[in-house]
Amino acid sequence: MRKKIIAGNWKMNKTVADAVELANNVKLELADCKEVDVVLCPPFTALKSVSDVVSETLINVGSQNMSSEEDGAYTGEISHGMLKELFVRYVILGHSERREYYKENDFWVNKKVIKALEKNLRPILCVGEKLEDRENGNTEKVVEVQVREGLKDVPASAYTELVIAYEPVWAIGTGKVATSAQAQEVHAFIRGIVKDMVGAEAADAVRIQYGGSMKAANAPELLSQPDIDGGLIGGAALDATSFAAIVKAAL
Numbered sequence: 001m002r003k004k005i006i007a008g009n010w011k012m013n014k015t016v017a018d019a020v021e022l023a024n025n026v027k028l029e030l031a032d033c034k035e036v037d038v039v040l041c042p043p044f045t046a047l048k049s050v051s052d053v054v055s056e057t058l059i060n061v062g063s064q065n066m067s068s069e070e071d072g073a074y075t076g077e078i079s080h081g082m083l084k085e086l087f088v089r090y091v092i093l094g095h096s097e098r099r100e101y102y103k104e105n106d107f108w109v110n111k112k113v114i115k116a117l118e119k120n121l122r123p124i125l126c127v128g129e130k131l132e133d134r135e136n137g138n139t140e141k142v143v144e145v146q147v148r149e150g151l152k153d154v155p156a157s158a159y160t161e162l163v164i165a166y167e168p169v170w171a172i173g174t175g176k177v178a179t180s181a182q183a184q185e186v187h188a189f190i191r192g193i194v195k196d197m198v199g200a201e202a203a204d205a206v207r208i209q210y211g212g213s214m215k216a217a218n219a220p221e222l223l224s225q226p227d228i229d230g231g232l233i234g235g236a237a238l239d240a241t242s243f244a245a246i247v248k249a250a251l
């Protein structure tokens with residue numbers, strides 16, 4: 001039985017003061033939540049403060065990116081060591097906004113996934129098709145390449161640690177949520193690719209989150225699908241009550 005995982009991706013929102021307030025409000029609702037893995041992913045600037053707020057709770061902290069390199073002359077980058085020092089446990093990698101606006105490609109995303117696993121951080125690998133891919137019938141083709149390339153050379157034993165987030169780009173921040181049937185179909189497809197890559201045991205163990213306009217109202221149906229193991233939440237994670245309602249839907 002896979003434990004559900006609900007992660008809030010705060011994206012480029014929240015000053016340190018706002019982040020502390022939000023984390024405190026989430027803590028009031030979810031500090032002792034054992035049944036679901038809860039992860040807060042604030043901007044880099046608020047990681048330390050949010051880690052401090054949730055330090056005595058079961059809530060995890062994640063970052064929204066990570067460098068594939070160790071350290072050195074990489075202006076603007078943040079390394080695994082810097083994140084671990086702030087008690088970061090999860091790293092979102094290959095989010096569609098990074099792929100689209102910062103031209104991150106599967107090669108670099110894969111390097112980051114490998115580095116994160118090597119350093120005992122848990123990658124959340126984001127994959128998903130654009131609207132034109134879906135309209136042209138290319139959803140599976142696009143998602144398959146992102147999964148195979150993003151997870152290239154990852155051993156079967158690591159699939160209990162990593163998380164895949166299926167985020168149809170057309171559903172992100174648009175209010176257009178994939179239907180539970182559409183999402184389930186792609187999640188089952190992704191699990192099939194993992195099975196083909198590294199075997200049935202890893203495919204059964206890997207957690208696959210859905211992301212894209214998930215909120216309290218649609219979460220119960222999405223989360224009741226057999227291959228949907230959680231959510232990567234954007235907009236609805238910026239409010240503690242709505243985020244907590246999604247976590248409660250996963251119980």
Ligand SMILES: O=C[C@H](O)COP(=O)(O)O
Binds near residue numbers: 213214234235
């Ligand atoms: O990382 C989160 C996703 O991009 C979903 O964002 P959203 O819930 O605002 O659509």
